[in-house]
Amino acid sequence: MIRSIAVGTAVVAGTVLAAHTALAAYVARRLVAPRAPKVFAPVFIEGDTVSVPVVDDSREPGVYGLRFDDGLHLPVGDVVRVDRDRVIRRILVRPQGLADGEATAAWTSQNIGAPEDVGPTRHVAVALRRGGTAEAWEIGDRERAAGRWTIHVHGLRSSRNGALRSAPATTDAGWMSLVVSYAGDEECAPADALPSSLGTREWRDVDDAIAYAVASGAREIVLVAWSMGGTIAMLALEQSPHREAIVGLVLVAPALDWPRVVDNAVVSAHLPRTVAAASMRVLGSRLGARALGLVEAVDAHALTWVGDSRPGPGVPTLIVHSRVDPVVPFSGSAAFVERHPDAELVAFDATGHCNEANQEPERFHDTIAGWLGDRRWVGDRAGAGGFDGLSHLGSHGGRCVVEDP
Structure with a gap:
């Protein structure tokens, strides 16, 4: 009797474990899957x-x-x-x-049809260290910009057209705008349309775009990054050989804490929270990475900048994020700003993910253009991360937060 109960319990436990593992693999696959065709x-x-x-x-x-x-x-x-x-x-x-x-x-959500609608445009190809090129748009007047460039980085399952929404603000502020593509996005050749690595592979292509900007005369670079682009920007700051040229960040609904993002996705799907941790284990294992078609395993647990495990940006940072973002929780941006005194958070109430530019376009534009234009940028990154101009922000225990007027 006892033995039969034990055997039955083991069978049930095995079934539950198998189902849990299958759910974890499904969540991991959904996280990194290439973009579905447009409907x-x-x-x-x-x-x-x-x-x-x-x-x-x-x-x-x-x-x-x-x-x-x-x-x-x-x-x-x-x-x-x-x-x-x-x-x-x-x-x-x-x-x-x-x-x-x-x-x-x-x-x-792409409300700008073409880069020419923003300003004078050059269609360029950025040489990649892994071979081949990545298409990019160079928008603006180099002479007027005087060495000041912004590089716009789109998010997961998006394209340059999505990141184009931030270019009017930076171009109007007098900066060059380089809107880039990278590994795995919808513009790559089919042979390279691999699952996303949550930024751990993609940042290298963006670093090649940084190298292109430096070679083209950029002396001060601000990375303008959307969603997963925030992860890419942080990795570039940590590892790029050109990081001394990066003087600031503008982050739109940024993924700065992947454990929080994955947990939110699992809860939103009404799955057990334990599935989130299991899915990250799948991503981080060589076997799981191979099954998902990844070039390399992804340690999603380590992709967080809200705790003490990774250094902060070390440069002034503007975050634009909706309080009700259903995909990348606003709480991650709030936690980031709480830790990093060089960061400023401007809260929106846009529904949907990365819709700040769609639902409050004028405020979105003026927030970014004003942040770039109100500061006296310096190339040596002295003092507060590279420019003088933090004194006007309200400080709350080391946190700079700008709320709705």
């Missing part, structure tokens, strides 16, 4: 409005875009009304030749 659907254009299918994103307030199957971009604004399974939104700028009627397009 194109019928849209209907009538005058100054366009009707799109009802999905969560298409009902969000703010400024977004539609990318047609022929590559044309249509910026759309506020919701006019919702009719059953359709959302009718205002067209902001109607391209010449776009006729009324049905078309096929994909919804996107």
